[in-house]
Amino acid sequence: WYQRRVREAVVSTQSTGEEGTTEEDGSYRIRGLTPNCPLTFHVRADKSDKIRRASPPSQLIEIGEEDKSGVNFVVFQEPNTFDITGYVEVSSEYVGSTKVHLIEDKGKAGGKQVH
Numbered sequence: 479w480y481q482r483r484v485r486e487a488v489v490s491t492q493s494t495g496e497e498g499t500t501e502e503d504g505s506y507r508i509r510g511l512t513p514n515c516p517l518t519f520h521v522r523a524d525k526s527d528k529i530r531r532a533s534p535p536s537q538l539i540e541i542g543e544e545d546k547s548g549v550n551f552v553v554f555q556e557p558n559t560f561d562i563t564g565y566v567e568v569s570s571e572y573v574g575s576t577k578v579h580l581i582e583d584k585g586k587a588g589g590k591q592v593h
Contacts, residue, residue, distance in 0.1 A: 484553050488525040492518040492536070516540045521551050530554045 483504030490497035491508065494517065498506040511517060517539055521532035532551040539549055568576050 484529070484555070486526065487529055487551075487553055488522040489519055489549075489551070490522050492520060497522065511541050513541055513543050519549055521553055523553075528555050530556055 483500070483502065485500055485502050485504075487500045487506075488497050489500065489506050489508065491511065494511065496508050496510055498508040500506045508519075518536050519539060520536040521529065523529045523531055530553075532553045534551065537549055537551075539546060562580065564578075566576070566578060
């Protein structure tokens, strides 16, 4: 596996709702946090269509008087490509005229055909 920095991931605190968005280099800054107060930080996967989840899911950090760095997450992104294999049983007389269609179904009625 390889590692690369993720741009535009949203990191927030659960208790205050303050959030910051990652830069090109993966860094982020969240301002306005109360010093000497433990806060739980997490990546907001719901704010990006590219991020599936993060590890660890959250981190409990006590913020002191100084800036805190090194609160890092590994994010798992939606794959760009994937392989699908299957087995279709069809009578030999229909082999030449049989078509298989892939349907995208995200829990909504009437999926979208993606060929």
